[in-house]
Amino acid sequence: MATQTPGVVSTGRRAFLRWATAIGGAASALLAGVPALRAFLSPTFRHKREEKWIRLGEVDQFDPEVPTKVDFVDAVHDAWVETRRLRNVWIYTADGETFRVYNGRCTHLGCNYFLDEEKHVFRCPCHTGFFEIKSGEVLGGPPPRPLDTLEVKVEDGILYCRYQDFHLGVADKAEA
Amino acid sequence: MPVFFRWLDERLDLVRAKRELLDREVPDRLTWWHTLGSATLTVFVVQVITGTVLATYYSASPDHAYDSIQFVTREVASGSLLRGIHHWGASAMVVLILAHMIRVFSVGAYKYPREINWLLGVGLFIIVMGFSFTGYLLPWDQKAYWATAVGTNIAGTTPLVGGALVALLRGGSELGTATLARFYAFHVLWLPLSLTILVALHITVVVRQGIAARPRDLEAGAPKTTRDPAYPSYYRAAYAASKRGGVRFWPDILGKDAIVSAATVLLLVLLAVAFGAPLESPADPTDTSYIPRPEWYFLPIYQLLKLVPGSLEAAIAVGVPTILFLVLVGLPFFDRGSTRNLLHRPLALVGLAVLLGGAGFLIGAAGRAPAPTSEAGATLTSVQRAGRALYQSQQCGGCHRIAGQGGEEGPDLTTVGFRHSVGWLHSFVEQPSRFHEASRMPAYGPPALSHQEIEELAQYLATLRGREPTPAVPPQFYDTFPPPRRP
Numbered sequence: 001m002a003t004q005t006p007g008v009v010s011t012g013r014r015a016f017l018r019w020a021t022a023i024g025g026a027a028s029a030l031l032a033g034v035p036a037l038r039a040f041l042s043p044t045f046r047h048k049r050e051e052k053w054i055r056l057g058e059v060d061q062f063d064p065e066v067p068t069k070v071d072f073v074d075a076v077h078d079a080w081v082e083t084r085r086l087r088n089v090w091i092y093t094a095d096g097e098t099f100r101v102y103n104g105r106c107t108h109l110g111c112n113y114f115l116d117e118e119k120h121v122f123r124c125p126c127h128t129g130f131f132e133i134k135s136g137e138v139l140g141g142p143p144p145r146p147l148d149t150l151e152v153k154v155e156d157g158i159l160y161c162r163y164q165d166f167h168l169g170v171a172d173k174a175e176a
Numbered sequence: 177m178p179v180f181f182r183w184l185d186e187r188l189d190l191v192r193a194k195r196e197l198l199d200r201e202v203p204d205r206l207t208w209w210h211t212l213g214s215a216t217l218t219v220f221v222v223q224v225i226t227g228t229v230l231a232t233y234y235s236a237s238p239d240h241a242y243d244s245i246q247f248v249t250r251e252v253a254s255g256s257l258l259r260g261i262h263h264w265g266a267s268a269m270v271v272l273i274l275a276h277m278i279r280v281f282s283v284g285a286y287k288y289p290r291e292i293n294w295l296l297g298v299g300l301f302i303i304v305m306g307f308s309f310t311g312y313l314l315p316w317d318q319k320a321y322w323a324t325a326v327g328t329n330i331a332g333t334t335p336l337v338g339g340a341l342v343a344l345l346r347g348g349s350e351l352g353t354a355t356l357a358r359f360y361a362f363h364v365l366w367l368p369l370s371l372t373i374l375v376a377l378h379i380t381v382v383v384r385q386g387i388a389a390r391p392r393d394l395e396a397g398a399p400k401t402t403r404d405p406a407y408p409s410y411y412r413a414a415y416a417a418s419k420r421g422g423v424r425f426w427p428d429i430l431g432k433d434a435i436v437s438a439a440t441v442l443l444l445v446l447l448a449v450a451f452g453a454p455l456e457s458p459a460d461p462t463d464t465s466y467i468p469r470p471e472w473y474f475l476p477i478y479q480l481l482k483l484v485p486g487s488l489e490a491a492i493a494v495g496v497p498t499i500l501f502l503v504l505v506g507l508p509f510f511d512r513g514s515t516r517n518l519l520h521r522p523l524a525l526v527g528l529a530v531l532l533g534g535a536g537f538l539i540g541a542a543g544r545a546p547a548p549t550s551e552a553g554a555t556l557t558s559v560q561r562a563g564r565a566l567y568q569s570q571q572c573g574g575c576h577r578i579a580g581q582g583g584e585e586g587p588d589l590t591t592v593g594f595r596h597s598v599g600w601l602h603s604f605v606e607q608p609s610r611f612h613e614a615s616r617m618p619a620y621g622p623p624a625l626s627h628q629e630i631e632e633l634a635q636y637l638a639t640l641r642g643r644e645p646t647p648a649v650p651p652q653f654y655d656t657f658p659p660p661r662r663p
Binding site for chain 2: 019020021023024027028031032033036039041042045081
């Protein structure tokens, strides 16, 4: 440094180094801190609800007026652990063209209801709730709301439903 | 002065702290090489920040470790970038700490009065290597598993205590769940704690002793050795004189530190973006055909082990690092000359050149060597691996020899895959006397081995086609079978 006289460090150089400290420190903090913070906060802004269309079967296999139960294994992603749960839905069609698919859990407390063939109603064994097959309306017992219908679609002669669970024991059908 | 700052200052005496830490005068004309220590510290802080967040998405169990790494890479915002920074940061720690040590060595800054800080630095270096070794296992992929298997086996070659050492490292006799848990605990609890304490001591000592001055400022008119009773007073005067330039720690030194640190962090981010962090297929403890290569900073010892006969294995694998460690620890106590400039210390210069040249040569040799292959020159399938396990459990090696390993009673099997088909091998192993009446080989047909086991063995034997992979030359054989036996 030709301009530097002994004992005095040039003020221009000092000013530059002062700025360098501030900018360099801030740059380091941002470069490492931003990805770290983003990753840490990731669960709060990532609400990736996957569309889960369940294949229920060919349309032809569901006879009109006959409720059919379909069991399926649902893969549940719990962060990096994948667990499997057995779920079921009931399918009802009056004409073989439009379908109603009910979530297989009773809206009262989540037991699996079954088809009472004598009385031709759905009946929940836990607390004796009754539902009408065509509409899912409550016919008797403690259930607070009708059976939960699911979104359905037919593609290439195959019936699908979008499986969802709803809050149980309340009158409003709200996604769980 | 703002009210809040004055309130704090009355209680904490911040003005004095600033005067002693930031405004302190330092020796004149310090080089950019002096920024290596602070850059190492910066990367350590980056490792702590990235590592802490990675730990929130990690599961230290062989069942879930690999999946959790995939989860953080694919599902977490910036997760892949974060892993990349942490991966490259690990290498950067090693590079920077080595460069820092070489710098300190070159200017004789381990000499009086800095012997203690040199020892603290050696401790920090050991801890950083410990971080590398433990962190390597955590992704639980093939490389992680097999490199750690080899690494812990090397510790096992230590005379007398080898077996106990392996059990201690692995938390059992086998590499598995307990190993992963203890490596994780060391990586995120013990080692960071130890490193933080040693770094605090290291920096405290630097602040108390001041930054080392240029060699030439401490050499003119110095007593010949630092053991000379006159040396301490000479040193005090020479060091005080070196501060006359009026250079202050802040901003004159800290500014340069900040520039180099920021450039280093930027480089890490760029490397992470460009290359990410590798992840191989999940660890498969049954896949004995996988041949691991260690991370680059362990390559010198890896390559050295290839060059020495097996009988010297323990001496090299344990001896060389131990000797290096003892040399580093003993250095400030044996080298008492007052000369500090490396160019005027021929022995030190030659020693450093040999060490760096040797390590560089070995890394280069390891880099040029073709990727290691199994004796078949190909990856074995699960059936072939089962056959190999049978080959070992049935003691076939007692009579037969593969690639120089095994007995000489029976035929050498190194290239048997070129001479016979799987079907022929199966029939032969089942009942050798059908092929050669005088064969001394016992029949391995049921009940000795089931047909499935014989088939596995035959499949494995068919892969034995010499050491070098020769995919271009298909095996040619005209196997003759004995006539079928009449009932």
